Amino acid sequence: MDVPPWYLCIFLAFQHNLTAIGALVTIPLILSEGLCLQHDSLTQGRLINTIFLVSGLSTLLQITLGVRLPILQGGTFALMSPAMAFLSMPERQCPAWTQNATLVNASSPVFIDVWQSRMRTLQGAIMVASVLQIVVGFTGFIGFLMRFIGPLTIAPTVSLIGLSLYNSAGMKAGSHWGVSAMTVVLITLFSQYLRKVPVPIPVYSKAKKLHVTKFYMFQIMPILLGIGISWLVCYLLTIYDRLPADPERYGYLARTDVKGDVVGRAPWLTLAYPGQWGTPTVSLAAVLGMMAGIICSMLESVGDYHTCARLSGAPPLPKHAINRGIGIEGVCSLITGAFGTGNGTTSFSENVAAVGVTKVGSRMVIFVSGIIMILLGFLGKIGAVFTTIPTPVVGGMLIIMFGVITAAGISNLQSVDMNSSRNIFVFGFSMFSAIMIPNWMMKNPDFIDTGVVEVDQVLQVLLNTPMFIGGVLGFVLDNTIPGTKRERGLATGNKVEPDSSNILGTDEVYDLPFGISSRLSSYPWVRYVPFCPQRGRSSNKRAEGDASSQRSNQLPGNTELSVIINQVNL
Template identity: 65%
Template structure:
């Protein structure tokens, strides 16, 4: 009875819950904190994304034949910083307009590794030996640059698919067929096949990697609720001490820093062996020491730096599989972000625009030669909930910080010198968490159903088994057409594609109720916005575009253009949201009920 009374009270006062959420925020999405606070919080978002931004180029270093060239690794890190800054600013100003940071995506890593594992792209033996490779020789430069150019071309072509899907409004149509049983195996298989990369890096020195993992787990799980007194400056109290949950906000950064320092101490004290053939030698911090002196202070990344991109159908089809996964994940990120910052769920035009801008971001990332694309960063959405600061201006500051960090060459060089076992320890935690995020989508599904157990189990197991077999027997795939053989090999060695495709086909063909498949609970969370409050202010174009000028009626038919009913009384009449009558839509009722229970 009490729950029913609470529900009726919510319905009688439909806006009280939303106002309470906004009042709990230190700064809402449209607020502008003081400039110095924007800079500090922007740096914090940059640091939160640091682990993922640095990880992607380091993972790709080995298949690009760059494992013994930390200077070029630093260039890739600086480039991904720079492009992520540009994409973040585009998303906040013209995209979905929520405070979401953009950065490198792990969904592109699996198809990239599959493409680079083709016989034509495997690294020559001489590039694998640190004593034989001359990183400044034209022969070596040509070896790695032709690989990254191939990645560039595939990413740029595949990004056009995302641009079309977003700006055409096709994403809304596709989401009707994509449920938890498609997303769960897709996201889970993003990192499960990367266990070999994590093990190889960690195995260089298991003591250092285990220590890094221990610190990440300690800070993020055991000490996350312990506040640390730090000096701060405020307008009212000026200089004073405040308590901040540092361990919760910066667990990865703190763990990497501590392990890095300890590795340095063990290097200068010669605890680590100085013999290159001895176990643990690669854990030394001085083997990459020259990169700091060789890296320039200022570095301006530019498109086409590695040459003219090349295109192969195999690479394009593989990256398209990553693009589809990235789009599905981003739609979920938009809704999660909106809820954390006290905004209404994003309407269709904002989602279409956000996905389209992410496609443009991937196009820019490919043109600049990062070896990767860009997507919305879930880590930073979590940071919004921790800091209770949902201001768009803070993410704009974070985008500017990313741009600046990409220009300072010494910054990227510093991260390229992190010892491999430290990176391996970080991978063990990060890859495990990403896999768990994929599995967490099953919370919406009835896992007591034999149907659902079959769909998920079969998809996951095939997503691991088939790529493993194809990698060991590539010569058995022979259709007589070389290009077709390459396409099939890339797709079948991308576990994310195999598992996601099987999950999609089986979930949409095997009979099952909407409730059993988890689509009812799923749609309640990912439903389109039916809330007219603040939608215009938050999701429409900036500078009055579409409201004060560029208001021609024919523009309303464009899928990504704001509709007038999203901000006016027409929407209230259409969806039963007339505030004067105290009415509220069924979608909002269900959302309030969910929030009440939580």
């Protein structure tokens, strides 16, 4: 946790930002379809600016008052599935005229009301659902929950985050399969075949003067490179008029001028603020759907905490740090919902992987990265630039990202006895049901009719959310069908052993900053507060308790593989 030199801090911070850009840009672009914003590039840019801003704020809160590990915070795909399920309900589908670019007037009060009413409902749902995470974290209830959640619950839940978004990825990739395939090939080439190939770059230092060093560019930014090259090819094909100019023809969406002069029209500076789209509204159906996503997000985060602690050479996680981390993530989701991104916040698994790659686990690096994201959130033209990424390029990126998310979920099963017919039944039935039921519900939207509109809406959202169905079935079956702990993958939980060469005291790493922990320790009631550091014990007892809490709270299955969730493996 040593602080690198200032120039290295800035470089490593930019590296973390580049790693996170894929998810931060993708979430608003996908969500814009459900919000009827696919033909309003300026508003899409504002959403991208907003998610950069709140991700930076959330990162600063997490490393100062939360778990205090070097983990970046940002949007989560876990909330995308329930959001899209809610927005695709028959009574909430976009009006037909919003699908025609020539009929959309971004400044029209009618159009503004169409998309802002949807956004306000998502905001309210996320804000209410985040209260669940706040309560679960700050009361310490997260530790109790983890006793009943095993790999057979986690695997279908996480895998279905990726599988549930196959339609969005397919529609975007299908707008020009050649460009999409090029993007897939480039990202695969950089992230898998060339990741260990260094690129020599000249650097200068007082000790070595001007010299050449190795920079593993392909390993650090494969997605950014893949998108950038494909984007450039599309630009060249556009200016040389090799792509159709007719909006009705196949391949038109591969052009880089589809959005017009959106970058020129975007302001240099923009200011996002809570309630910028109006007062949030609450829908019971949306709230329950978002709660399912929040639970999945918490499972990912607990795994990320343990992995980050090991990779950064920190001591085993004490209970109070886990509780505080989950609680602060809930607070950040509440703030994010208020700002209006249509999404919440979670720990970025891909940035935990970056810590493992660079071997630098400094909070200062992540602090600088958070500041950079906040600054990017104020630059309106930066958000506008990202909206001009051609649709098939985005589709190619989604094929990689969602495929990796699916595989990362399934990887949790490696501690489970998959020779057991019990486990094969639980996983297979959960996965198949979670894919089949939403598909049937989509084709029969009027099937549910209880006579109570609110109940109908709740059932429609939940039954159209694959990860909710898969997670619930996996949880119920795994905890009711007889099976040994070893068979279920609960007896071989991974012990996270920190790097003994760089161990710091638990108090030094996980205590609250600015001397808050020292001042609180003088009050006897603090020992009963689940998210406050516990004082007064010997260092040995504390270390034993921390190690025990880690074993009891750690995600079953392979938590190390959680670092590749959301993006391609670095």
